[in-house]
Amino acid sequence: MSVLSSTLSIQRFHRSLLQGLALTYISFIILLPLSVIFLEASKRSWQELWQVITAPVAVEAYKLSFGAALLAALINSIFGVILAWILVRYEFPGRRLADGLVDLPFAMPSVVAGIALVSLYGSGGVLGHYLDPGTFLGNSLQQLGIKQVNLTSSVLGVVFAKVFVTLPFVVRTVQPVLMEIEPEVEEAAHTLGANAWQTFWRILFPQLLPAILTGFTLAFARAVGEYGVVLIISGNIPYETMISSVYIYRRLEEYDYSGATAVAIVLLLFSLVILICTNLVQWWSLRYER
Template identity: 50%
Template sequence: MAVSTLPTSTRPRQQNPFRWLTRISLPWQVTIGYLSFMLFLPVAALLLKASTEKPEDFIRIATEPIALSAYEVTFTTALIAALIDGFFGVLIAWILVRYTFPFRRIIDAAIDLPFALPTSVAGLTLATVYSDTGWLGAPLSHLGIKVAFTRLGVGIAMVFISLPFVVRTVQPVLAEMEKEFEESAWSLGASRWQTFWRVILPPLFPAILTGVALGFSRAVGEYGSVVIVAANVPFQDLIASVLVIRQLEQYEYAGATVIGTVLLVISLIILIGINLLQAWGRRYDVK
């Protein structure tokens, strides 16, 4: 597998248009074949199915009030959740990199739990803990704050699943940062805040932005934890992914396809944005 065999044949070429496929090595064949079958084909099926709708129908379905409200709930809540994670993610990365304290390694490892824990388990436990009788929900409900089965619950679930993205993007950059810069700023008379805003934050900024964008992207697509924690009432806490499933369950293939396509396109745009952000973050790297 490691080294491709060079084409050595000098025999007359056959007129088979797929001849080149037999001349590339096995890893290339597997990669191209599998990606075509598993990735291109499904994406093409969705896009072509969507294109069979007339443009005016597409726009009408995509902008129905229930769909618009689902986008609003999804994107606003995901953005707020990603920003909250942006703030606390930097704080957590900071204490993990710069300070030593008991259980630091265990806490560090536990940050990845939202990656590893199945989303339905996350939804189940968040719905229980934040329900009116739960450990955290009961004291909150005394204060008149309802979390489970409301939009706030959707937000908490999104904060949960997006957290590792910010921490794990910021942490390595912070770990590589030279402490000398801070110390020299400090010794030149900069205050603590000045040092943080002028010296520490600027080089971290691309990483923070990338982490927030990754977290946002994950929160926008999240389904499992949100569907369990939310009441899924249209115009209140119904998110776009849940709407797609609702449409499918009612055999509304056109509706599911159109909203699914909107979600797919937005995800791809976010992905391109993240790639540009990462390129921007690496612009000073020595090759």
């Protein structure tokens, strides 16, 4: 009994030690920096903070950040499912390479991605120069009343950037679910008279929906916080193409640390809401699977 009691005591000690180390690590990495944000914002009165948070340029930055993030997440929710379906269900030359390229936005530095997009879609870029005045497409657009099209310093450029950085999320959340669904399920549905659309909407989509929602929320959260790629491609024009993270950096450049942290708190609170929604979706997904 004494040996058993000693063993249990050692196990409890090790468990308590690991739990303490984990909590300490989380406190230093997450809780401490977040508490400093609120401490910095408290240096101003609520009235002053409210003026900064609700300033017209800040409100427009919120609208663009959340609106472009929502659109990017929706686009990747559609094409991410299609891409995951192709990678799982079809064999073709270069499939492994294509599957590996999906993760490239995770590994690529934001500055490199921004330069690549500007070089591709910017005025005079590989594709962008076809829209410049004097070209066939440029002249055609001018006849329609569109003098010049710039795919970079525009809202469209912001959406492009957010779509690029959030591509992997839906693909990687849907892929494992598709792998678990046996092709025989689809064959059985076809045997019973269901066409391709009926098979997808009635058989596959209900099983994919939790994964799609999880991927959507993750992509949306990532798009809201994106900074590097958008900084390069958007032009950062106030009231037009400036997102919230760039606006925060502008406040920091003006040494307005309290104002910057006030806007940062808005994004932080919104991120917490997204995190809660993601956990609820995952909880619902587990209940659905059971």
